[in-house]
Amino acid sequence: MEDNKIEKSLAAPAMISDADFRRLVAFVQQKYGIDLHQKRQLITSRLAGTIKQKGFKGYSEYIDYLLSQGSSDDINQLLSKLTTNYTYFMREIGAFEYFQSTILPDMVRRHQRDKCLAIWSAGCSSGEEPYNVSMYIMDYLGTQASAWDTRLLATDLSMNALSKAQKGIYELPDNLPAGWEKKYFVSAGAGKHQVAPHIKRNVIFRQFNLMDPIHFKRKFDVIFCRNVMIYFDQPTKKALTERFYEATVPGGYLIISMSENLSPDTPYMRVGPSIFKKK
Ligand SMILES: C[S@@+](CC[C@H](N)C(=O)[O-])C[C@H]1O[C@@H](n2cnc3c(N)ncnc32)[C@H](O)[C@@H]1O
Incomplete structure (x- = not known):
């Protein structure tokens, strides 16, 4: 019994x-x-x-x-x-290369006066994507970086993922560019690495539901929303893309993943395989 x-x-x-x-x-x-x-x-x-x-x-x-x-x-x-929080450093490296070679020079030209970039990683999961974007920005700006406000907003629904992101402790990928381990990470013991303080400080994590209205103070130059909308149905995806469009400055960008697409009637102009620009 x-x-x-x-x-x-x-x-x-x-x-x-x-x-x-x-x-x-x-x-x-x-x-x-x-x-x-x-x-x-x-x-x-x-x-x-x-x-x-x-x-x-x-x-x-x-x-x-x-x-x-x-x-x-x-x-x-x-x-x-x-939620599926699968993510990793250097994911779809082509998007990061386009960001560094084309988008960043464009943004830096446009923000010569205020020296302030506005970037959002929407659906950032455990933080690899926004930290990675930060590293590309630092790499591009080099010694000029300290003259710029390069802080990124990174949001997700999952508090679990966000708490991992705040800690910033990872195993490093094999394809990290040469010299980045030293520049952008510190050892966390047991084969793990923590993102370096200047990269950590550069990312502001918040919980945000992408179904909610977007009321952030500034409009964004670039929104990364990769491998998030794949979990949404078509009408939800379309409505979110419209809210992203509203929340982007003219000439700003939306970056999705290679396995996604926007609906054919999107107001964005496609400028790369997974990269869209507001007219
Ligand atoms: C597969 S991860 C993508 C992470 C990263 N962007 C990448 O491409 O590697 C998808 C993330 O979207 C988040 N997500 C799903 N629905 C969401 C929603 N309604 N609002 C905010 N985040 C959401 C999940 O919590 C998850 O962390």
């Missing part, structure tokens, strides 16, 4: 019902844009542990609780389980 009880409490929750699956998918899609309707397996496997750990009887009770009285911590935990 006693053994049975223990077994029951340790057992994985039963499969999610169609109705509960639809409720959860609709909630996540409406609030966060993420389209999970083909991810039933992912939902059940990633939430099973949370349900057991929090003592819910099953998916139904857990979803009832989340939708009626889930705290921001509960929602953050849900999002951390359901």
